[in-house]
Amino acid sequence: MNRLTLLDAMFLGLESPELPAHVAGLQIYELPKGKGSAWLHGLMEELRQRPPGSPFNEKLRPRLGGLPELVVDEDFDPDFHIRHTVLPRPGTDEQLRSLLARLHANLMDRDRPLWEFHLIEGLQNRRFAFYIKIHHAICDGATFSKWMSQSTTVSASGKDMRPIWQRPRVRANRTARTGLDALQAPVNLLATARDLGLGLGQLTGKLVRRRFLQGDRRIALPLSSPSTALTAPPTASRNLAFTHFPLAELKAMGKSSGATLNDVVLAICDAALRRFLSEQGQTPAQPLVALVPVNLRPPDSEEEGNLVTSIQVKLGDPEQTPGERLAAISASMRSGKEMYADIPAVASQAYSLGAAGLAALGSGLHLEGILPPPFNLIISNVPGPRETRYFGGARMLETYPVSGIAPMSALNVTVYSYDGELFFGLVAGRRAMPHLNDLKLCIDEVYEEFREELPGAD
Amino acid sequence: MNRLTLLDAMFLGLESPELPAHVAGLQIYELPKGKGSAWLHGLMEELRQRPPGSPFNEKLRPRLGGLPELVVDEDFDPDFHIRHTVLPRPGTDEQLRSLLARLHANLMDRDRPLWEFHLIEGLQNRRFAFYIKIHHAICDGATFSKWMSQSTTVSASGKDMRPIWQRPRVRANRTARTGLDALQAPVNLLATARDLGLGLGQLTGKLVRRRFLQGDRRIALPLSSPSTALTAPPTASRNLAFTHFPLAELKAMGKSSGATLNDVVLAICDAALRRFLSEQGQTPAQPLVALVPVNLRPPDSEEEGNLVTSIQVKLGDPEQTPGERLAAISASMRSGKEMYADIPAVASQAYSLGAAGLAALGSGLHLEGILPPPFNLIISNVPGPRETRYFGGARMLETYPVSGIAPMSALNVTVYSYDGELFFGLVAGRRAMPHLNDLKLCIDEVYEEFREELPGAD
Known part of the structure; x- marks a missing residue:
């Protein structure tokens, strides 16, 4: 259980259908040599099996007269969070942009852990993409970048696959408050x-x-x-x-x-x-x-x-x-x-x-x-990271x-x-x-x- | 320019991210004999060229102290409304359901004409689908059904293609009020x-x-x-x-x-x-x-x-x-x-x-x-219609x-x-x-x- 900070809560409070408050990352990969659609489908199956760690398994719970807190979602639904999309042929960058613009405009479900992961197949020149969307109430750019780095590897071997929601270990406690939220600590x-x-x-x-x-x-x-x-x-x-x-x-x-x-x-x-x-x-x-x-x-x-x-x-x-x-x-x-x-x-x-x-x-x-x-x-x-990164053996191009x-x-x-x-x-x-x-x-x-x-x- | 009725406006007023107020229709077609993905892509190109008629070219304009009205959207953006999606292989009915559940959960952009049209490619057994989403402020089930009928043909020849947004003629005036809105007419x-x-x-x-x-x-x-x-x-x-x-x-x-x-x-x-x-x-x-x-x-x-x-x-x-x-x-x-x-x-x-x-x-x-x-x-x-219907020569199965x-x-x-x-x-x-x-x-x-x-x- 984690309390949100004032700033976290501001990203919820100021949100509207016209001003969604999530951030996202697009990663474009090259299919490993000799791999194609079947490999991607296998990857998708494997991803669905990976259990989420904090805060990717947590949803909002309002608190009367206080800031909301994050509690474990007991009915975590991987099919909701982990999605598979295919671009129409020929799969140009423009088609990708148009798809992402739509995905990015949609509000997230506040009754579930505030993230979505999309594997996007069918990009021209043997490429595929991840679009990873996380609510700003959960992380800022620096934290997003850290999570993205942790979910990719520096080796091309493809053994260490760990998607962004599968957390490496219990994360640092959020109580060490240096910002505006120190105001909330009576001591x-x-x-x-x-x-x-x-x-x-x-x-x-x-x-x-x-x-x-x-x-x-x-x-x-x-x-x-x-x-x-x-x-x-x-x-x-x-x-x-x-x-x-x-x-x-x-x-x-x-x-x-x-x-x-x-x-x-x-x-x-x-x-x-x-x-x-x-x-x-x-x-x-x-x-x-x-x-x-x-x-x-x-x-x-x-x-x-x-x-x-x-x-x-x-x-x-x-x-x-x-x-x-x-x-x-x-x-x-x-x-x-x-x-x-x-x-x-x-x-x-x-x-x-x-x-x-x-x-x-x-x-x-x-x-x-x-x-x-x-x-x-x-x-x-x-x-972001300085060296070439990989996911499941696929090289991250952009x-x-x-x-x-x-x-x-x-x-x-x-x-x-x-x-x-x-x-x-x-x-x-x-x-x-x-x-x-x-x-x-x-x-x-x-x-x-x-x-x-x-x-x-x- | 059309005023909304009280009931129309209620569908806007009671709407929230948790309770979107749109209705939609799913149409499943069989690809015409000998046609495949290239034919669908051609269809998509043709659809983008079709100009919208009332109310598909109209967006909301709030009125101070009154019900909103519909006015022509001068910057109508066909790429926003007419969308092309592909199901991942193998393209099962379950994958279609899962895609539609996501599309159906998303709020519409209130600053644009309140409809979306999705051509969905890649459904098993030589099938494709249309998912047509319209805000309930614009139409009820009976009107939706009428529009759906008007946009399909009873002949398989494929010559009379007219998508739902290309209206056959100026529609009946909405001023003949028999319901609660008669209250608004002072006479x-x-x-x-x-x-x-x-x-x-x-x-x-x-x-x-x-x-x-x-x-x-x-x-x-x-x-x-x-x-x-x-x-x-x-x-x-x-x-x-x-x-x-x-x-x-x-x-x-x-x-x-x-x-x-x-x-x-x-x-x-x-x-x-x-x-x-x-x-x-x-x-x-x-x-x-x-x-x-x-x-x-x-x-x-x-x-x-x-x-x-x-x-x-x-x-x-x-x-x-x-x-x-x-x-x-x-x-x-x-x-x-x-x-x-x-x-x-x-x-x-x-x-x-x-x-x-x-x-x-x-x-x-x-x-x-x-x-x-x-x-x-x-x-x-x-x-709905009693006889078999077609769109551009494709037979509507379900x-x-x-x-x-x-x-x-x-x-x-x-x-x-x-x-x-x-x-x-x-x-x-x-x-x-x-x-x-x-x-x-x-x-x-x-x-x-x-x-x-x-x-x-x-």
Whole structure:
């Protein structure tokens, strides 16, 4: 039995048919040599036999006047969770995207363990895919990534098959609370409340000082982002798009200007989104604002679940060269991080929950077009395994994150590193962004331009 | 532009992730001679080209302080509505059921025209299927059946292909209101209100008179049905089961006792459900109660949309022979119909909305187990075409209704007649009825027993 944390519960409380709160991963594999459909069917049979471990065997139980808890589902139904799908011929990547967009739009059954696993057969060029969907109330990107790594192997021998739901051992206890949930533990309530109060005070002080006294224009003030086509009321259907680039090249782009990989991702997304919007006749004069989730775990922490906050990062100005844009965003990011430095986790989480709550409120009251959106898109970076991975002897070729969108912002770009590549998973509201794949094309173009124009990139 | 009626809007208002309010039809076809996967892919391409007509091109638009209306969706997206799915090999009926259970559990996107069409490839024995899902706010069973008939042909030539969304002509105007919605038309508001008041008074008077003065124990009083495993809180996932029998045999079963086809269906469902429950250790001492929807259209009416009410029918006693059970149910049904005879449509609709509202209220307050359920299951009978039908030259072999479940009652059995057979579509909450297919087996057994024991049946 595990209590949910405040943040876990927020992902349940803010969820609606228009804003499902699950995250997912797509893994694309190559069939082992000499294996075909019969091998996949055998794999499927074997998967159904694997028993789930915590939290994959647990379902929600509401508690009167408290946060819900997770209890073992005594009627666990493997046929419900483990699914087999076949793409129509010829099995193109576009057909896969279209299938995933539908699967990703569907709410999960809250009366069952909050995950689904889909084996997808029939992808062109001897490939198959896994689509793994888990509710955000159960895990954040870092935990998802850890589970994905644990469920694949570094050897091609195919002996160590362990699907994501078959947990390696009893997981770390979730009671070691470092975030907002420390507020719930009476023993240090006073100390935590003091941290929260002081921390929020420090944050506000820093914000005002940096922005107005020191004239730091790279700080994103609340409600300072422009309204764009992405600031639309949320609707239930989704579009997906995927692309990937060599990790080393992306890192090299930032090298000469001291920018991080993350800065380069933000700059490419920013330039691409500006181009995409301008092709639709939209040219926001102000910088766009990205919400960037930040993992709050200390290095080497074993803690699972949700332990994130987020920074609002002001992106580049309308007309900038790749170098200028990257420098501006790198400065914004540093400002944002410095804002949170030395601030207790409890306060930074409260501040970022405030931004999410504001967006939810704005969306709930249909204030799109009246209230400026707290941010224009989410850009998230989740580190994955560095070396080639296998499942049951099949080599993992590509792996894309498929995340969720937030209220008042119809786009999420999450990147995931694996085996020397950085994989971009784009998720958008289908009504607000019916031509999401055009944004993917803009990202590909901008990537080439950055590679040509940045000094360190070649 | 069409206003929704009160009943239409009720199907939207009472909808939740646990209680989706759509209805669906499953059609199973045989591939034309010499045709295979390539032909199906061509069919799919052709279907995508067919433009939608009203209401298949219309989406909801909320109106402040009024019922929503339907307006043309200017960004109609055929790829969203028209979908292609392939079953994994070997493509058994069980795999089809499992796929449909998932598709049927998913809410529809309220920001788009409220329908989905799925072509399902890969069914064993040279078969393929259509699964057509439409929101109940747009149509009831009778309208669905009419649209299904219009979208198939009586000739095998394959020239007249017209999918369900390609409407034959401008449909009948929905303003001719005979039900509860007449209340909205100011011109006859007073007359309608008088009808409603008088009618509800008559209904109550009849109920009291028949039950208590005349001692008619076959009348179902509100809140008189026993609690069973079906009276469970609704959950999001579904189980489906299908069976079918010769129509002539079912009619013959009722013949000697003057029972209708509908009475026979109710009696078979009742006996089968009692057996199913008793195998799980449940033996309700009181009769079960079925909610039976009734089409309010005068014969030959062209009116589309929702125009139904429903009767609560007391089913048989625990231990009865097929003949006794059929006679008892036939008497209940007559009592129920007489209750509504000469009662204005507006009053019978209000009464049955009251029962539905009571169930929704009970479920919303989690009163399962405290409040007796207003009914135990829904049993619905929708007449379909009598002669063999074709689509694009493929012969329709079977066609099953896939309806929705109601609050406080986890089971819906809808039957649909076609080409000399009666097709049973069972839909249940998967948590309340994890072994729904066992109920299908009970129905098959009971059918055989009825056939052996009823005088007219052979």
